Amino acid sequence: MGSTEDSRDETAATTGDASLEEALDGVEGWFSPEQVARVVARASEVPATGRIVEIGSFRGRSMVAIARSAPAGTEIVAIDPHAGNDRGPQEIEGFADQAAVDAKVFLDNLERAGVRDRVTYVRKFSHDALGDVDEPIDMLHIDGAHRYAPASDDIRSWGARVTPGGSMLVHDSFSSVGVTLALVATVMFSRDWRYAGRSRSLAEYRRQPVRGTARVANVGRQLAQLPWFVRNLVVKALIVARVPRAARLLGHDGDCWPY
Numbered sequence: 487m488g489s490t491e492d493s494r495d496e497t498a499a500t501t502g503d504a505s506l507e508e509a510l511d512g513v514e515g516w517f518s519p520e521q522v523a524r525v526v527a528r529a530s531e532v533p534a535t536g537r538i539v540e541i542g543s544f545r546g547r548s549m550v551a552i553a554r555s556a557p558a559g560t561e562i563v564a565i566d567p568h569a570g571n572d573r574g575p576q577e578i579e580g581f582a583d584q585a586a587v588d589a590k591v592f593l594d595n596l597e598r599a600g601v602r603d604r605v606t607y608v609r610k611f612s613h614d615a616l617g618d619v620d621e622p623i624d625m626l627h628i629d630g631a632h633r634y635a636p637a638s639d640d641i642r643s644w645g646a647r648v649t650p651g652g653s654m655l656v657h658d659s660f661s662s663v664g665v666t667l668a669l670v671a672t673v674m675f676s677r678d679w680r681y682a683g684r685s686r687s688l689a690e691y692r693r694q695p696v697r698g699t700a701r702v703a704n705v706g707r708q709l710a711q712l713p714w715f716v717r718n719l720v721v722k723a724l725i726v727a728r729v730p731r732a733a734r735l736l737g738h739d740g741d742c743w744p745y
Contacts, residue, residue, distance in 0.1 A: 503526070503554075505554075506522075506526070506550075506551060506554055506555075509550055509554055509598075509599040509600070510522065510547060510550055510551065510599075513545060513546055513547045513550055513595050513599075514544070514545045514547065514591075515544050515545055515546070515547030515548065516544075516657075516742070516745040517547045517548050517551075517657075517688075517745075518685070518686050518745065520685035520686055520688075521548075521657070521685045521686060521687075521688040522547075522548070522551045523685065524655065524685040524688055524690060525548055525551050525552050525555070525627060525655060525688075526551050526552075526555040527555075528625050528653045528655065528690070529551070529552045529553075529555040529556040529560075529625060530555045530556065530557070531625075531653075532556055532557065532560050532624045532625050533557065533560070533624065534557040534558060534559035534560055535559065535560075536560050536561070536624035536625070537560070537561040537562075537563070537619075537620070537622065537623050537624055537625075538552060538556055538560060538561070538562045538563070538623070538624060538625040538626075538627075539563045539565065539619055539623050539625070539626050539627070539644065539647075540552065540562075540563070540564050540565065540626075540627040540628075540629070541565045541566070541612045541626075541627070541628045541629065541630040541640055541644060542565075542566055542612075542628065542629035542630035542631075542657075543564040543565070543566040543592055543629075544566070544588060544592070544629075545588055545591045545592050545595055546564075546591075546592045546595040546596055546599075547595075548627060548629065548657075549562075549564050549592075549596065549601075549605060550595060550596065550599040550601060552625075552627065553596070553599070553601035553604045553605055554599060554600075554601055556604075560624075561606070562604055562605050562606065563605070563606045563608060563618075563619050564592075564605050564606070564607050564608065565608045565610065565612055565615045565618075565619075565630075566589075566592070566607075566608075566609065566630075567585075567609060567610055567611045568585045568586070568588050568589035568592070568609060569585055569611070589609065592607075593607065612630050612631075612636075612639075612640050612643075612644065613636075613639060613640075613643065616643060616644075619647075621647045622647055622648065622649035622652070623644070623647045623648050623649065623652060624648075624649055624652045624653075625652060625653050625654075625655075626644055626645065626647070626648050626652070626653070626654045626655070627654075627655045627657070628640050628641065628644065628654065628655070628656045628657065629656075629657035629658070631664075632658055632662040632664045632665050633664040634663075634664040634667045634668055634671075635664075637662075637664050637665045637667075637668035638667075638668035638671055638672055640668075641654070641656065641668055641669070641672045641673060642672055645672070645673070645679075645691075645693075648693045649693065650693055650694070651692065651693060651694065652692070652693050653682070653690060653691065653692055653693075654679070654690070654691045654692075654693065655688055655689065655690050655691075656669065656688070656689050656691070657687060657688050657745070658687045658745060659684060659687050659688065659689035659711075660684065660687060660689065660711040660712070660714055660715040660718070661686075661687035661715065661718045661745060662687075663719070666715055669689065669708070673691055674705060674708050674709075675701075675705055676696070677695065677696055677697060677701060678693060678694075678695060678696070679691045679692070679693060679694075679696070680692045680693075680694045680696050680704055681704055681707050681708050684711065686745060687718075687745050689711075717736055720736060721736055724736075
């Protein structure tokens with residue numbers, strides 16, 4: 487990855503919003519400038535009477551971008567247990583102390599960005615929060631647990647609440663094994679979800695009917711991402727093996743897992 491200053495410059499260039507660049511400055515998270523631009527675009531399309539839900543907010547990088555871009559009046563819900571599990575790459579369990587800090591930093595970052603009053607914070611696991619959010623959902627961003635079972639459950643249970651024509655964005659798609667397998671099992675061959683592309687590992691789906699030859703093409707567009715998925719698996723293996731030079735040959739810069 488590049489420097490923080492490089493990321494700020496890329497964010498401003500990609501979104502065209504210098505104030506958003508300043509709001510995101512110093513907010514930690516695995517969200518690239520291209521991914522920020524995609525959630526900004528989708529959030530800005532949600533009607534003022536609509537609803538946005540995010541599952542897995544960590545320290546608020548994506549939520550700040552969403553809340554600053556959504557029209558006034560849009561309901562915005564952030565769901566994250568901040569429980570110390572599924573915290574980040576190779577941080578599955580045992581981070582309870584860090585989680586308490588993450589929750590505080592998340593709220594502080596929302597406050598600093600001027601959007602704390604716009605966001606309803608539900609500190610629960612996603613499967614326990616279903617009763618806390620009304621339907622329908624116009625925009626759903628999933629960046630929760632990356633293991634297959636919880637990832638597929640999030641896509642199924644929360645995706646079912648997305649309104650026709652609404653969007654579902656899934657982070658670490660074609661990067662995490664569990665998330666990618668979950669996509670294959672839930673939406674890749676679906677008649678109801680159209681693949682709309684990706685920004686790095688942030689895949690976007692639209693809840694739209696996909697029939698006939700369009701369905702075949704829709705599956706094909708997703709299968710075409712698998713070589714990039716394999717590349718990411720190799721990069722991760724090289725990082726674990728502490729062979730960063732070999733990872734750079736595959737176009738990966740830095741020691742963070744590809745996202």
